[in-house]
Amino acid sequence: MTNTTEQLTTVIPTLHPVYAQRVSVRNNADCGELWQILDAVCDPELPGLTLWDLGVLQDIQQTDNLITVVITPTYSGCPAVDAMREDAIKALNKAGYAKVAVTVVLVPAWNTDMISPAGKQQLKALHIAPPSNEGKVDCPVCHSADTQVLSEFGSTACKAMYRCNKCMEVFDYFKKL
Amino acid sequence: MEVATASAKTFDIGQQSPLSRFVLGLADDALVLSHRLSQWCSKAPYLEEDIALSNVALDYIGRARMFYQYAAIIEDKGRNEDDLAYLRDERQYTNLLIHELPKGDFAFTMVRQFLVDVFYNMYLEQLLASTDETIAAIAAKAVKETRYHLKRSEPWITQLSQGTDESRQRILCALDELKDFTGELFEMLEWEAQLVEAGIAVDRSSLQAPWDAYVQKFLAVSEIDYQDSKLQIRGGRNGIHTEHLGQMLCEMQYLQRSYPNMNW
Numbered sequence: 240m241t242n243t244t245e246q247l248t249t250v251i252p253t254l255h256p257v258y259a260q261r262v263s264v265r266n267n268a269d270c271g272e273l274w275q276i277l278d279a280v281c282d283p284e285l286p287g288l289t290l291w292d293l294g295v296l297q298d299i300q301q302t303d304n305l306i307t308v309v310i311t312p313t314y315s316g317c318p319a320v321d322a323m324r325e326d327a328i329k330a331l332n333k334a335g336y337a338k339v340a341v342t343v344v345l346v347p348a349w350n351t352d353m354i355s356p357a358g359k360q361q362l363k364a365l366h367i368a369p370p371s372n373e374g375k376v377d378c379p380v381c382h383s384a385d386t387q388v389l390s391e392f393g394s395t396a397c398k399a400m401y402r403c404n405k406c407m408e409v410f411d412y413f414k415k416l
Numbered sequence: 417m418e419v420a421t422a423s424a425k426t427f428d429i430g431q432q433s434p435l436s437r438f439v440l441g442l443a444d445d446a447l448v449l450s451h452r453l454s455q456w457c458s459k460a461p462y463l464e465e466d467i468a469l470s471n472v473a474l475d476y477i478g479r480a481r482m483f484y485q486y487a488a489i490i491e492d493k494g495r496n497e498d499d500l501a502y503l504r505d506e507r508q509y510t511n512l513l514i515h516e517l518p519k520g521d522f523a524f525t526m527v528r529q530f531l532v533d534v535f536y537n538m539y540l541e542q543l544l545a546s547t548d549e550t551i552a553a554i555a556a557k558a559v560k561e562t563r564y565h566l567k568r569s570e571p572w573i574t575q576l577s578q579g580t581d582e583s584r585q586r587i588l589c590a591l592d593e594l595k596d597f598t599g600e601l602f603e604m605l606e607w608e609a610q611l612v613e614a615g616i617a618v619d620r621s622s623l624q625a626p627w628d629a630y631v632q633k634f635l636a637v638s639e640i641d642y643q644d645s646k647l648q649i650r651g652g653r654n655g656i657h658t659e660h661l662g663q664m665l666c667e668m669q670y671l672q673r674s675y676p677n678m679n680w
Contacts, residue, residue, distance in 0.1 A: 315557045316478025345482065345553035348560075390464035391568045392471040400464060416560055 257352035294353025314396040378403035434607035444511035450476030486494035502672035523586035533566035548678030577638040599648030
């Protein structure tokens with residue numbers, strides 16, 4: 240019976256409008272190859288989760304010989320922003336683009352709806368429960384819904400600490416923001 | 417040798433434009449509180465709480481950086497965010513006093529956090545409507561974090577005030593000390609009132625009644641009767657501080673003072 244419910248929820252894929260907006264910016268950009276180059280740049284703390292998937296990468300603009308990468312920070316004090324900035328510049332330099340600037344913007348303010356569906360899958364693969372709009376946090380290991388919060392903050396500002404009451408795994412939950 | 421006097425430095429604050437004073441004041445509030453919270457790092461009652469307090473401190477550092485960066489642009493004197501944080505003296509800091517009080521015991525830290533969390537939830541909510549786009553954008557980031565902080569500080573107040581005699585006593589002591597410093601949160605200075613008229617700032621005084629009501633109602637659940645103190649200590653926005661800020665800055669600014677222009 241539980242299988243049926245799980246299937247039903249995965250049958251209807253819905254794109255959150257906030258994420259759909261980002262996809263539209265990317266698809267309408269006239270420098271598609273630059274977006275692909277940056278697909279190799281990941282959050283320094285979350286292996287495999289790209290800046291695009293995390294929702295930090297907002298726009299890429301290319302003028303004559305300058306590339307401007309626009310990113311929006313997750314939490315205002317998140318120290319990962321500096322690493323992201325350097326990694327983005329490095330990746331584009333390596334691909335032959337010498338002049339790259341990274342602009343950090345506050346608008347639009349980052350929120351967890353900007354995370355791509357692939358990003359949420361990657362979080363699960365890292366045993367981090369993805370943000371939930373319904374407020375229910377499932378164990379990323381055994382998928383049980385019987386979980387409890389241990390601490391409102393985890394290893395970084397974007398996470399809270401939970402425990403699964405079924406398999407007893409202690410895991411991070413990527414806080415809904 | 418020329419010696420700068422305290423009055424000369426206080427005058428320096430008055431020389432700034434209202435917008436500059438406003439943004440710098442909000443930056444100082446955030447940085448000073450952040451530093452107090454960060455003093456719990458490795459000293460909190462247990463590991464999870466240690467991490468939580470450090471993360472709240474980090475949110476406030478982030479908030480301070482955004483305001484300092486903007487303040488540096490507004491004043492346009494070639495100073496950057498680090499200069500503003502590390503190279504200004506006590507009298508040039510304009511944070512409201514409640515933020516600078518020493519961290520005290522855990523109850524004191526959580527009571528202060530609860531009181532300012534309630535305030536910032538109301539204040540930032542209104543600051544979202546600022547006609548200054550940068551200020552509104554900073555408020556939009558900070559308000560979400562502050563909502564989360566309140567979600568965490570409230571249960572602590574309940575738990576401690578309904579816990580043991582000892583924990584309740586500590587909560588009551590903390591409230592008793594802090595209630596002399598809450599009034600300044602709602603005090604409007606003339607230059608700030610000008611900014612309210614321009615739609616840039618928030619009328620702090622209008623938040624006093626809803627703040628009182630919220631705090632009183634919340635504490636009443638734990639059978640605590642909270643009343644604002646008639647004695648209110650103020651002066652932060654004019655650079656007049658308690659004895660504690662100077663000591664804190666001594667520690668916080670040590671590296672830049674001893675090794676000027678030191679970089680990572």
